[in-house]
Amino acid sequence: xxxxxxxxxxxxxxxxxxxxxxxxxxxxxxxxxxxxxxxxxxxxxxxxxxxxxxxxxxxxxxxxxxxxxxxxxxxxxxxxxxxxxxxxxxxxxxxxxxxxxxxxxxxxxxxxxxxxxxxxxxxxxxxxxxxxxxxxxxxxxxxxxxxxxxxxxxxxxxxxxxxxxxxxxxxxxxxxxxxxxxxxxxxxxxxxxxxxxxxxxxxxxxxxxxxxxxxxxxxxxxxxxxxxxxxxxxxxxxxxxxxxxxxxxxxxxxxxxxxxxxxxxxxxxxxxxxxxxxxxxxxxxxxxxxxxxxxxxxxxxxxxxxxxxxxxxxxxxxxxxxxxxxxxxxxxxxxxxxxxxxxxxxxxxxxxxxxxxxxxxxxxxxxxxxxxxxxxxxxxxxxxxxxxxxxxxxxxxxxxxxxxxxxxxxxxxxxxxxxxxxxxxxxxxx
Amino acid sequence: xxxxxxxxxxxxxxxxxxxxxxxxxxxxxxxxxxxxxxxxxxxxxxxxxxxxxxxxxxxxxxxxxxxxxxxxxxxxxxxxxxxxxxxxxxxxxxxxxxxxxxxxxxxxxxxxxxxxxxxxxxxxxxxxxxxxxxxxxxxxxxxxxxxxxxxxxxxxxxxxxxxxxxxxxxxxxxxxxxxxxxxxxxxxxxxxxxxxxxxxxxxxxxxxxxxxxxxxxxxxxxxxxxxxxxxxxxxxxxxxxxxxxxxxxxxxxxxxxxxxxxxxxxxxxxxxxxxxxxxxxxxxxxxxxxxxxxxxxxxxxxxxxxxxxxxxxxxxxxxxxxxxxxxxxxxxxxxxxxxxxxxxxxxxxxxxxxxxxxxxxxxxxxxxxxxxx
Numbered sequence: 001x002x003x004x005x006x007x008x009x010x011x012x013x014x015x016x017x018x019x020x021x022x023x024x025x026x027x028x029x030x031x032x033x034x035x036x037x038x039x040x041x042x043x044x045x046x047x048x049x050x051x052x053x054x055x056x057x058x059x060x061x062x063x064x065x066x067x068x069x070x071x072x073x074x075x076x077x078x079x080x081x082x083x084x085x086x087x088x089x090x091x092x093x094x095x096x097x098x099x100x101x102x103x104x105x106x107x108x109x110x111x112x113x114x115x116x117x118x119x120x121x122x123x124x125x126x127x128x129x130x131x132x133x134x135x136x137x138x139x140x141x142x143x144x145x146x147x148x149x150x151x152x153x154x155x156x157x158x159x160x161x162x163x164x165x166x167x168x169x170x171x172x173x174x175x176x177x178x179x180x181x182x183x184x185x186x187x188x189x190x191x192x193x194x195x196x197x198x199x200x201x202x203x204x205x206x207x208x209x210x211x212x213x214x215x216x217x218x219x220x221x222x223x224x225x226x227x228x229x230x231x232x233x234x235x236x237x238x239x240x241x242x243x244x245x246x247x248x249x250x251x252x253x254x255x256x257x258x259x260x261x262x263x264x265x266x267x268x269x270x271x272x273x274x275x276x277x278x279x280x281x282x283x284x285x286x287x288x289x290x291x292x293x294x295x296x297x298x299x300x301x302x303x304x305x306x307x308x309x310x311x312x313x314x315x316x317x318x319x320x321x322x323x324x325x326x327x328x329x330x331x332x333x334x335x336x337x338x339x340x341x342x343x344x345x346x347x348x349x350x351x352x353x354x355x356x357x358x359x360x361x362x363x364x365x366x367x368x369x370x371x372x373x374x375x376x377x378x379x380x381x382x383x384x385x386x387x388x389x390x391x392x393x394x395x396x397x398x399x400x401x402x403x404x405x406x407x408x409x410x411x412x413x414x415x416x417x418x419x420x421x422x423x424x425x426x427x428x429x430x
Numbered sequence: 431x432x433x434x435x436x437x438x439x440x441x442x443x444x445x446x447x448x449x450x451x452x453x454x455x456x457x458x459x460x461x462x463x464x465x466x467x468x469x470x471x472x473x474x475x476x477x478x479x480x481x482x483x484x485x486x487x488x489x490x491x492x493x494x495x496x497x498x499x500x501x502x503x504x505x506x507x508x509x510x511x512x513x514x515x516x517x518x519x520x521x522x523x524x525x526x527x528x529x530x531x532x533x534x535x536x537x538x539x540x541x542x543x544x545x546x547x548x549x550x551x552x553x554x555x556x557x558x559x560x561x562x563x564x565x566x567x568x569x570x571x572x573x574x575x576x577x578x579x580x581x582x583x584x585x586x587x588x589x590x591x592x593x594x595x596x597x598x599x600x601x602x603x604x605x606x607x608x609x610x611x612x613x614x615x616x617x618x619x620x621x622x623x624x625x626x627x628x629x630x631x632x633x634x635x636x637x638x639x640x641x642x643x644x645x646x647x648x649x650x651x652x653x654x655x656x657x658x659x660x661x662x663x664x665x666x667x668x669x670x671x672x673x674x675x676x677x678x679x680x681x682x683x684x685x686x687x688x689x690x691x692x693x694x695x696x697x698x699x700x701x702x703x704x705x706x707x708x709x710x711x712x713x714x715x716x717x718x719x720x721x722x723x724x725x726x727x728x729x730x731x732x733x734x735x736x737x738x739x740x741x742x743x744x745x746x747x748x749x750x751x752x753x754x755x756x757x758x759x760x761x762x763x764x765x766x767x768x769x770x771x772x773x774x775x776x777x778x779x780x781x782x783x784x785x786x787x788x789x790x791x792x793x794x795x796x797x798x799x800x801x802x803x
Binding site: 046047049050051068069070072073074075096097098099100104106121122128151152153156158159174175179181182227229230231254255259260262263264265267308309312 | 603604605606607623625627628629630631633634640641715718720721722723734735739740741742743744745746747748749750751752753754755765774775776778781782783784785
């Protein structure tokens with residue numbers, strides 16, 4: 001009975017929150033003014049990708065290219081794909097009738113620069129099995145007013161080595177704007193991700209640095225995940241520093257409004273999430289400006305919170321070896337945590353600072369009980385060294401006694417006086 | 431005075447209204463422009479004479495000399511062997527006729543259970559639609575012929591598009607979109623926009639560890655009997671008897687897949703054969719969809735890899751409102767069925783090769799999931 005009162009208030013609140021759930025359709029450039037090129041010129045670009053020789057440059061002149069076929073660069077080395085500028089060369093895949101992505105790249109030492117990719121039905125640009133892949137000054141976006149029609153990932157390197165994403169813009173994707181999956185040696189820098197469900201996501205990757213970026217107005221700003229059952233089974237070693245992680249309060253449109261999460265993990269991200277670590281290993285988060293994210297600045301969670309089966313070979317559901325320090329936090333007094341997702345509800349209702357209070361750092365407090373009888377010994381090595389942590393809103397949940405008996409603590413002591421050494425190496429990644 | 435003012439205002443209103451109409455009209459025009467024009471004309475110079483120089487690819491299909499008599503009769507010359515995988519990949523109900531050309535004096539070999547084809551081998555796959563599906567051997571329209579040539583640098587794919595008069599097909603690496611009309615088995619008129627893949631899209635499916643690879647020409651798909659007209663025989667034995675294949679033992683020494691359309695076969699065998707030929711070229715450890723961890727080869731035993739209670743990874747809209755790839759006993763809640771049942775790009779699987787739903791395939795996989803426990 002006692003529990004039902006906050007629940008009722010919560011539901012009332014939720015209806016208010018839904019009505020003012022934020023959404024944006026902002027565009028970085030206006031492509032409608034560009035000259036539409038002829039079918040012949042479109043075919044020339046398709047052919048240039050097919051016929052490209054090693055060490056050549058594919059130049060795509062200014063113009064609006066309406067593609068009806070995918071652009072695929074296959075098994076080439078040293079090819080540079082170059083547009084006339086993000087605002088000048090725009091490749092639209094609005095009319096694509098088949099194919100999982102607009103542009104697909106497989107090869108070594110490939111770069112793609114200075115162009116915009118619009119409205120791909122699946123992913124914007126995907127690179128796979130490539131060693132040396134650079135995305136520089138590319139803008140990938142969707143122009144649909146109805147964002148539920150947008151594609152999955154904007155910039156999508158997967159199973160790659162030596163990935164550089166520099167000065168790119170990714171917006172309005174239904175999953176992650178910049179998504180690096182099952183890869184190693186990664187730099188994501190000086191880029192902007194906005195209006196996506198997830199701004200920047202590093203998933204099942206080794207050795208990644210994410211710095212100098214702005215992730216704003218997404219549902220979740222920067223995510224580090226490890227998902228089960230993948231060929232690259234687990235990942236470790238990510239540094240997230242000097243980023244602006246702002247106002248990530250966009251509605252989660254990964255599923256249609258009113259529909260709950262599906263099996264895609266990103267559908268569970270509560271709007272208002274700055275940084276989310278899920279089953280993440282060896283992650284350092286420091287020197288970021290984590291401002292006005294209405295649910296939680298940093299969320300440290302184990303895979304069990306998803307409720308999905310949490311067993312897979314060579315993979316652990318726990319988030320371990322986390323070092324959070326010297327970040328700047330800011331909360332808006334008039335904002336409340338999300339009520340549309342389970343993790344949001346948990347924070348809204350059960351946080352240690354009072355009903356509906358935005359949190360700076362939350363830890364789900366799930367630990368491997370084989371390692372320690374109590375979480376007080378910090379068995380998962382989660383280290384938080386923020387100055388004046390007393391003035392921050394920190395919550396550690398205790399979910400071990402079941403859903404009916406959730407408790408929370410604001411005591412950060414077990415996690416305060418330690419350090420985790422996270423090793424990354426970005427030499428050669430320019 | 432007042433009157434004039436009012437009149438002026440009316441004029442302003444009327445003009446504004448016209449401008450508004452014009453704007454609306456223009457914006458409507460824009461969407462109309464956006465619809466793709468069906469390409470049917472082929473470039474003029476592609477039909478220039480050429481000789482069989484041995485330097486592939488040729489511009490014209492006829493230059494290869496695969497067929498005798500009228501090209502569109504697809505009557506193979508000596509040394510061009512008909513073949514047919516037990517199960518067939520669904521491509522918008524297109525009919526296919528397939529041939530393999532193994533150069534004179536060369537032969538395929540079986541090594542470590544793999545069928546290795548020699549350099550110079552050409553796989554020839556013709557895609558056509560009967561005018562009336564109720565009379566499949568009657569009039570037909572051939573849309574494209576895809577060649578896969580085993581060159582020094584590996585397998586290469588070349589799409590050839592047929593002309594209206596069905597006298598020639600010419601190389602078209604950029605692919606295209608073509609309107610096809612036929613009468614279906616129910617006697618109803620059907621129109622589809624058939625998509626010819628661009629050259630590099632071929633590798634979206636024909637991909638084994640990022641090298642181009644044949645799909646149908648594997649032991650498991652060819653270890654079955656076909657009717658050669660003059661004789662009925664196991665295909666690989668037929669090759670072996672003609673010294674086009676070395677190392678062949680006997681049929682039962684090798685894996686074989688059933689024809690998923692053969693209702694007399696076990697449901698599980700039919701379903702696994704369907705998934706293998708339609709999905710496993712991407713969804714295997716060596717295929718481009720290895721990213722997903724969903725591996726659909728006929729011999730898959732690991733429930734998670736088969737998708738049972740497995741969450742998707744990068745499915746986006748493809749997941750619909752569902753949680754798992756396969757929910758045993760619940761085909762309606764399985765992402766697999768959702769994606770097979772869709773024609774929306776980004777949702778539909780396979781990602782290329784179809785613009786319509788394979789209804790029979792959906793029914794088969796539904797029945798199979800319904801029986802899973």
